[in-house]
Amino acid sequence: MKKYYPFYFVVPALVPYIGIYIAAVLFGFGLALTDWNVYSMSPSQFVGLGNFKMLFQNWQFGLALRHTAIFTLVTAVLKTVFALLLALMLNAKFPGRNFFRAAFFVPCVVSTLVVGYIFNFLYQADGGLVNQALTWIGLGSLAQDWLGDPRFALFSVSMIDVWQWTGFSIVIILAGLQSVPKELIEAAKIDGAGAFRTFQNVTFQFVRPSVNICIILSLIGGFKVFDVVMATTQGGPGFDTEVLGTMIFKSTNGGSLGYSGALALVQFLIITVITLPTLTALRQKEVEL
């Protein structure tokens, strides 16, 4: 049968993927070992692990790493929990279901640049909708300068990501819910299991793989976060929302390609080190059905 699945089927995908994506990533890693700076007059030199040494001595790196980790954890947990609850609701049969299903995905199709601008309006300290809404429901004392106050900026940016991408997780989990056999739910009911028991012992076992995919995609996306920060705070106020993505962008713009290459390599390693064991651990809990 081999000749019916020829290698040339893979070639059109491999050529742009290796020719650009992989080439750029490898080239970037290579740059990490040099002191290449576009604005420097002297030719670039091989500096070995020098960039990494500089990186680990830079207090901004530690800060960016912490912010990235907080962002990732907060968004991954909230998106998955909201998505699971909403997907369970949207899986029931009720009038208007298609409208609600369609609505939750709408933020996902909008450019993050646009979403960032919209939230700049919403988060305004004076007259922003978030503060207005808080006033309307009698919580006016909680009104804040959401993006300008160092205490809330990172949290506010994280909420934008949750707002925009929960719909994506909903779709993945809804897809998983389609694999739950109705007979098993019926059987559980007949055996007298309550709604929660049925969910825990039947439904959840079937959606577990899709929940896992949501978690993994959120972790990867979280550690790569860049667009939403760039469109709102650019890492500020001060460095209070600086993440790895914005740090790479800034050092790239500053011309130090070696340094930003080193940062990108560290980011890649962190994502790999965190997602692969998580994936293995999550997969072990999946029951073969």
Next chain:
Amino acid sequence: MNGLSVKPVAKYAGFYAVLIVMTVIVLVPFVLVLLNSVKDLAESSVVSLTWPKKFIWSNYSKVFSAADIWGSLKNGILESVVSVAAVVLFSSMASFAIIRRDTGGYKFLFNLFVIGLIAPFAIVPAMKVLQFWHISGTYIGIIAVFVSTNIPFSVFLYAGFIKGIPRELDESAVLDGARPLTLFFRVVFPLLQPVIATSTVLVFMNCWNDFTFNLYFMPNAGMWNMPLTIFSFMSMYSTSWNLVCADIILTILPILIVYLLAQKYIIAGMTSGAVKG
């Protein structure tokens, strides 16, 4: 009146209440932008959720004359449509061979594609790579970038879906004398419809909404896509928020239409693609 019927009704009301509140949170920001897109300059200076005193529909025609909307629309469509077609075709063919061959070498290829899900795309090195291929600053260049960055997730989706298509189907086609390309395009490709819809929307989204790649890879502003037109209305001293809002609506509209058309297939495509992958 009787305790039995009250409980389900209350439950039903609570169910809808939760969904409606959540939907409002999701949709209100868009209503805000829509309302402000038809206000006058002064009224839109604080972007708030109030009914416009007077509807200024001419904001939209102003946006068309102030920014190159038609040009960027054309650029966006060109970039997105070509990228979507290439990604759908290339990823589905590659996934088919990878899943069916299922040997060490092909497993390695699959993992190679998965690396693309993890490794952050290196933008500045990519600029040098595009220069190396002599496609820097061209439509071909940015399309190649879109294709290469969108292939990993698409391969992941298609591979998951194709696993669920029984091999016996291929065998019967082969017995009927089908050659590889005929087998793929006549027998397998039509079966991929749900996952094609899903990946079309996702890839179209990524290209249409892109701003980072356009900024880095397109030095000529005349070749930019829709999201970047937003910068036409901002300056150091004054920003016409009403025009920004109108521009946002115009940017969202095309992608929203694509989404609504393909919407009912998305869950079906994810069902057998991402989830089983």
